[in-house]
Every structure is written in C-alpha cells, then in structure tokens.
Amino acid sequence: MSAERARGKPAGRGASRRRHAATPPPAATPRRPREGSLDGLFAAKEIVIVCGPGGVGKTTTAAALAAQAACHHGGKVLVLTIDPAKRLADALGLSGIGNTERRIPNEVFSDAGVNPRGELWAAMLDAQQSWDELVRRHAPDAETKKQILANPLYRNISGRFVQSHDYIAMERLYEIHSEGDYDLIVVDTPPTRNALDFLDAPQRMADFFSSRLLRWLIVPYRSRLVNFASKPFYQIADRILGTQFLADISEFFILFQSMYDGFVERAESVTRLLSDRRTTFMVVSTLEPTPMREAEFFARELVQRDLHLGAIVLNKVLPDYFGDPAAAKVAQTMHERAPELAEDLPTDAGQTARVLEEVSESFLNFSVVARREAEQQAELATSPEVLATVPFFDADIYDMGGLLRLGDKIWA
Amino acid sequence: MALSTQPVEQRGPPGTVPDLLDLKLVFVTGKGGTGKTTVAAALAQLAALHGKRVLLCEGDGKGDVASLFETAPTDFDAREVAPGVFAMSMDTEASLREYLKLNLRIPVVGRIGPLAKAFDFVATAAPGVREILTVGKFCYEVRERHYDLVIVDAPATGHIIGQLAAPQVINDLVKVGLIRSQTHWMLDILSDPAITGLVAVTTPEEMPVLETLELAEKVVKETTVRLSAVVVNRVLPELFGRSEEEIFELLRQPELTETLSVRAGGDVEPLMEGARLAVTMRRTRAAHLERLRQGLGTSVPIFYLPYLFTRFHGLRTTRQVAASLGEELGF
Numbered sequence: 213m214s215a216e217r218a219r220g221k222p223a224g225r226g227a228s229r230r231r232h233a234a235t236p237p238p239a240a241t242p243r244r245p246r247e248g249s250l251d252g253l254f255a256a257k258e259i260v261i262v263c264g265p266g267g268v269g270k271t272t273t274a275a276a277l278a279a280q281a282a283c284h285h286g287g288k289v290l291v292l293t294i295d296p297a298k299r300l301a302d303a304l305g306l307s308g309i310g311n312t313e314r315r316i317p318n319e320v321f322s323d324a325g326v327n328p329r330g331e332l333w334a335a336m337l338d339a340q341q342s343w344d345e346l347v348r349r350h351a352p353d354a355e356t357k358k359q360i361l362a363n364p365l366y367r368n369i370s371g372r373f374v375q376s377h378d379y380i381a382m383e384r385l386y387e388i389h390s391e392g393d394y395d396l397i398v399v400d401t402p403p404t405r406n407a408l409d410f411l412d413a414p415q416r417m418a419d420f421f422s423s424r425l426l427r428w429l430i431v432p433y434r435s436r437l438v439n440f441a442s443k444p445f446y447q448i449a450d451r452i453l454g455t456q457f458l459a460d461i462s463e464f465f466i467l468f469q470s471m472y473d474g475f476v477e478r479a480e481s482v483t484r485l486l487s488d489r490r491t492t493f494m495v496v497s498t499l500e501p502t503p504m505r506e507a508e509f510f511a512r513e514l515v516q517r518d519l520h521l522g523a524i525v526l527n528k529v530l531p532d533y534f535g536d537p538a539a540a541k542v543a544q545t546m547h548e549r550a551p552e553l554a555e556d557l558p559t560d561a562g563q564t565a566r567v568l569e570e571v572s573e574s575f576l577n578f579s580v581v582a583r584r585e586a587e588q589q590a591e592l593a594t595s596p597e598v599l600a601t602v603p604f605f606d607a608d609i610y611d612m613g614g615l616l617r618l619g620d621k622i623w624a
Numbered sequence: 625m626a627l628s629t630q631p632v633e634q635r636g637p638p639g640t641v642p643d644l645l646d647l648k649l650v651f652v653t654g655k656g657g658t659g660k661t662t663v664a665a666a667l668a669q670l671a672a673l674h675g676k677r678v679l680l681c682e683g684d685g686k687g688d689v690a691s692l693f694e695t696a697p698t699d700f701d702a703r704e705v706a707p708g709v710f711a712m713s714m715d716t717e718a719s720l721r722e723y724l725k726l727n728l729r730i731p732v733v734g735r736i737g738p739l740a741k742a743f744d745f746v747a748t749a750a751p752g753v754r755e756i757l758t759v760g761k762f763c764y765e766v767r768e769r770h771y772d773l774v775i776v777d778a779p780a781t782g783h784i785i786g787q788l789a790a791p792q793v794i795n796d797l798v799k800v801g802l803i804r805s806q807t808h809w810m811l812d813i814l815s816d817p818a819i820t821g822l823v824a825v826t827t828p829e830e831m832p833v834l835e836t837l838e839l840a841e842k843v844v845k846e847t848t849v850r851l852s853a854v855v856v857n858r859v860l861p862e863l864f865g866r867s868e869e870e871i872f873e874l875l876r877q878p879e880l881t882e883t884l885s886v887r888a889g890g891d892v893e894p895l896m897e898g899a900r901l902a903v904t905m906r907r908t909r910a911a912h913l914e915r916l917r918q919g920l921g922t923s924v925p926i927f928y929l930p931y932l933f934t935r936f937h938g939l940r941t942t943r944q945v946a947a948s949l950g951e952e953l954g955f
Binding site for chain 1: 655656657658661688724727753780796797798799800801802803804830831832861863864867868871872874875880883884885887888889890891892894895896897898899901902905933934935936937
C-alpha cells in the first residue's frame, strides 16, 4: 500500500498543518544530494502545481506524471489544465474535455497496454464558465446575480482578459480540492507573462476588492458627493474615459461589492492552500538559455516565498553521447578523413564520403549545444530533492502510449 | 481541437502583401519558447541595415532585447542599441504619463503616484484600458513618424489578440470621452495592411504549429490586423538526399559500423545514432510544416530560419538570424 493510501485524508480542513507565508524566508537552500524521486514526491502530496516558462512541455509533463500516478499509486488522480491553448485533450487523445472533470476511459489505457490501479481524470479550465459559477455561488440574491452576469464589463473581464485566468485557475483548484474527490490533483498552470502572476493572483484579487480606490469609484455614483482627496482623480478620469463609462464601471463594482466578503475569504483560502504542506511545485523547463533563465528565477522565487519546490524537470535534453569527448574526437577524425574512411566499402565511395561528412558535421553541431546544456544543468542554482531529465523524443507524443513512455523515463 | 480545415481567408485582395520591411508597424508574436524576441530583434537589425530608423519595443519587460544587443536594460525612453535600432520597453505608468502630457496638457512633474495607482486600478478592472495605453503608444509613434518602422516584441499567442482587439473593445464599451475619440485613428493604423502587420513566429513542432493556426483564425475573426507572415524558426538541416540516406542505412549495419570504427580509431555508433536522431526529428517536423502550409493556404507567406547550433544567445545570434531572415526576404 502506498504511503498516500495509508495516510488517508485528514479529518477536516482545519486539521491540515499549515505553513504560513508570514514566516521569514529561509536562506537559499544549500546544495544537497538529489535522492528523491517523482514517484516519492507524488505519493506524498495532494497537489502538484506544474509551472515554468512557455513552450517547454508543461502540459504534456503534467499529463504524463498524472498518468503515472494513476497507474502506480492508484486512487483518483485529476489533471487540471488551465492553458487557454487547450492542448491536454490532444495529448490524452480525448477531444472536448470540459470545465467539469471527466474520467479518461479505461480503453485509452488498455490500448496503450496498461491496466492502471487507479483512475485518471481530466478537466480543462473554461475561464468564462468558472467565473459564472463563482458569481452564482457568491451573489447575495438572484437579482444581483442576474445583473452581474448581464453586465457588459463583467463579460469582458471574465472572458477576454488573460489576467483573469490566473485567479480563476487557483480558485478552481481550491474548489476541486475542497470537494475532496481526488487523492492527487496535478495542475498545469497558465502561461503567464510573468510565471509568478498566478501565485499573486488571489492576493491581488483580495486587495482589489478591499481597495480605497474602489470606494472612490463607487462613491460618486451613489451620492455624487466628491471629496477633496479624490476630486483630481475624477476630473481626469472623466475627461479620459467619459462619465458614462465611469458610471458603468461604478455599477459593475457596486454589484461586485456585494460579493466582497465571499471573494476575499476565498482568495485567502486559496493562498493558504498554495503554501500548505500537502502542496508542492514542480518547475519544468528546457535547457535553452531563455527558458532556463526564467525557470531559475521561478525556482528561487518559490524558495523565497517558502513554497515547496518539489522537483525540477528538464525536458528535451539531448542524449548523453553528444557530450562525450571521445565521440567528439571520433567525429572530428571522421570529418577530416571522410574520403579515406569511405574507401573499399560495398557502397559508392564519393557518396559515402559525403554521408560520413554529414554524419560527423551533424554530431559536432549537436555536441556544441549538448555541452552548453550540460554546463547549465550543473549550474542549476536551486536544487530541489528531485531533478529529472527527459530525453529528446524523436517523435511527437500524441497518445496515452507516448505519455506513459515519457512518464516512465522520469518516474522512479 | 476546433480548427477548421479550410485555409485562412484574409481580407483584402491577394497579391497585395507589402514587403515586411515596408510596413510601419509590425507586431511579432509567437508561442512561448519559439524565439519571438530573437526574431523581432533580428527584423529590427535587418531593417536598420537597410537604412531604416527602427524602434524596437519590448512588451513584457523581461530584458531579453537588451541581452540580444548586449546593452544595458531598456526602459520607456528609447535608446539606440545598435546603429539605426532604438529600443524601449513598455511601461504602462510611463505611457499614461506621456498620454496625459500630450492629450490633457496636464503638467505631470515627478511621480504621478496616486493617479497612476488609480489608473492601474481602472486598467485592471476596465477591459481594454491597459491594452489601449500600450497599443496607443505604438500607434502614436507610427502617426508621429518618429521612426520608419516600429517593431513590437508583442505578447505570446495567447495574449496578443486582447491587445490588438483593444481599440474595438473600447469602442464598444465606451460611448464618449477622450479615449473613445482616439480609438478611430488607432483603428485606422491597425486596420491598414500597408501600415500594420502581425508576424507569428513558430517552430516546426506540433503544438506551436497548432497554436499558430489557431491564431491565424482568431486574428481574422477578432481583430482588424493582417497576419503578414509566419516565421518558422529552428528548422533542422536536411542531412541526406534519398540515395545518401540509403547509404546511411547500409552504414548503420553492424559490420560496416565496426569497419568504420576501426578506421576512425573509435566507436562511431554514437555518431550514427546521433545522425539517425537528427534525420527522424527533421522528418517528424516536416509533417508539421506541411500542416502549417496547408492551414495557412497561400494568403500568408512563410519564412524559414535554420536551427542555430550556437552557445548562448546574444548579439552574435541576433546578427545570424538577421542574415538568414534577409535571405528569406530576398535581400
């Protein structure tokens, strides 16, 4: 029986052991041997938040590891993807995963030759739907609910603007987690301009609703009384945005204010959940310079914030042999003496020499990249307990079989 | 994925696509990790080499533009980072300050603290306000003809539509006021395919290609901007022609590999394996490129940039990419 099963669920939410963000950040973690495995990490946590720069394979990695957890640990595992580009469905060979969780059918696994112990579920965040649900839950009465849902500003904020994904993603995670339906939730985070936006989103949302400025905006609509402090603001805002737009904004906020308590409380709970010890963060990156720089920044920041950095996964790493000096030497020899090497073989000597030149040239090219990558890997500033590398797959991962093969490479 | 199988239909008669460098405003977008900043920088470098005065705007303030030209970090005030290339980074507060100065003639000295905060607030809440300050700045530079070409290292594919559609959103939501009155000239600039263009950067991999095709559809549906070109970055070299590939397969047989190892004075197996990987990767990617070509149809030109086997990214790579881009554009 896995550790996760044996431990069971805590009796109540209040029973969870919390680490508050208020504790001072620890000094940078000293380098220590990496002994842990993803297997161990995933067995010990209830929430794994997969983050990192864009384009490094976060979604695929999240899905692959969730599938591994379902296979090896059993129980109910959910992979929640928040990427507006909606890619998880492709990788899982499922189309149209919606806002509500759906179980990946057993046939998908059996087609890949696997009989998982547990269940794999998937959901994809639909920001608009999630916002609507949030409003339905927190609106004080049916009339307010109707007005908010019909407000043109609301529709724009909730649907079109990407910042709102950040908050709603964390909100949805909290929602699902507090329903207690899953043993493990693996979250694929939204691609944000700044990879940390989603961490701050709940707090920003709370600040937003308790802001003095919000009260400024609402006052004139209610009473048309303008106090001294806020007068210049209105004058300028009026000229730029127009009175009508300001009134629209005010109306929207007055409606939204009715949900204030619910929202702020909620945002605080979400923040607590992120720093709970049942939650861990996994940073995914490739070893290319730009993503690497972002990933390192992210890893440092997680440690600073006293959040649990459980693992770093490096994707698309070139095979080791590209970094082998002996092989590079052979490649140099081959490149210099290709015609000589091609003599007296059962193939056309001229063409063979060209092939050998290409082979060695290609090898030397890739080895430049491989050596730079190796150095970058060695320099990884923050070292979590688990550092996993995923080799460069020469074919695309487009089905469960591919996901499982990828997962196998890094799991144990 | 809800992609239509029809190639993208763009507005405007075909065959009137102006050359990239003849545009006045170019937004460069792309999925994260495809190298959009490098391509934006290379495009700026190329235009400057052809005698243009170029403004390169960094949208997300990550500081990559500075490292691609080996200069100090950029800020809101443009600075020449290479001959003919001026670089700036977008900053909404600074943009607001400039806007107030130009439009309201409000003397904004020193920090505009509380006011900026208030606006930040409205901008967070009211859709399109932040985006309009950003897009407005770019359009303003175009209108004032301070530069021959303004190149924007724009947000990633997931975010770009919100920015480009901002003037319409404001148009729909705001009935009167200064901002409203200004969406018209911005829309004029953004909607003219001879002035403004969008360049999408992708790599020949599955997800970036799918996202590019999704973007191509959305650009037509939700904005007035034309997709001027797709740049495929990091295209792997073709190692062998067909008959050479047959020879390669023969050489990979154990006896021949063994013979070669003896002659080369070391195991050639890793070399053969490496070449096989390169060939397979190139082949998988060719299929994605084919999908891209079919999805885009003939209305969007596609340019290809080679994979660079380099160390780190800096001015050296910027210049290499600019040279490749120049060849592709026919210079």
